[in-house]
Amino acid sequence: MPQMSDKVKMSEQTVGGSRMSHFTRVKTKLVNGDLVAKSLTELGIGFTRGSQTIKGFMGGRTNAEFRIPTSNASYDIGLDFKNGAYEVVADWYGVRNFSQDELVSSLNKTYSVLATKQSLEDQGFDLITESKEKNGEVRLVLRRMV
Amino acid sequence: MEIHEIEVIVDAKGEVRIQVKDMKGDACLLATKELERLLGGEIVERTRTGDDEPGVITGGNPEEKNRNKLGR
Secondary structure, three states: OOOOOHHHHHHHHHHHOOEEEEEEEEOOOOOOHHHHHHHHHHOOOOOEEEEEEEEOHHHOEEEEEEEEEOOOOOOEEEEEEEOOEEEEEEOHHHOOOOOHHHHHHHHHHHHHHHHHHHHHHOOOOEEEEEEEOOOOOEEEEEEEEO | OOEEEEEEEEOOOOOEEEEEEEEEOOHHHHHHHHHHHHOOOOEEEEEEEEOOOOOEEEOOOHHHHHHHHOOO
């Protein structure tokens, strides 16, 4: 009977049984419309969704899936799905009550937190802790027993 | 019975760091596959360590990063 070589033994152990850890860094893109809608709701931002018309400078118009009305009735903010992700469109010149950087950051952050909870809870993970750090980071720990 | 733990840190701009600990074989990567898809799938960096294979699998384009740091 052939003997298993040490190399094969090591290979099987690595593929089938050894414990692995990994660290991944992801640059967030908004790709799921339902999660975008949930994020806006969680942020307390009013919106309409569908085939929307976004108003801008000098009566200019463009189309987007989401319309966020602003305090200036002649200017809207839009979110439209292009090139595989949602992009924010607006004539920021006339938008008074939203900052572009703050809106994009808070939307990305809220979307990422909701995406984490949804995808991992669907796989049987329970949220153990959710903490907000002073530097603005949100730390989530999820665990499951298998 | 095993305990699987995942730590996710979302920074102030929404970039995400995911740390998966102590899962067997490919379960480690499978656990975060759907999350990575929902986040748009743009992996900036991935480091994988095991009992016998520590190291970086992917990490963007190091030449380009270093060129930018040197201001060239």
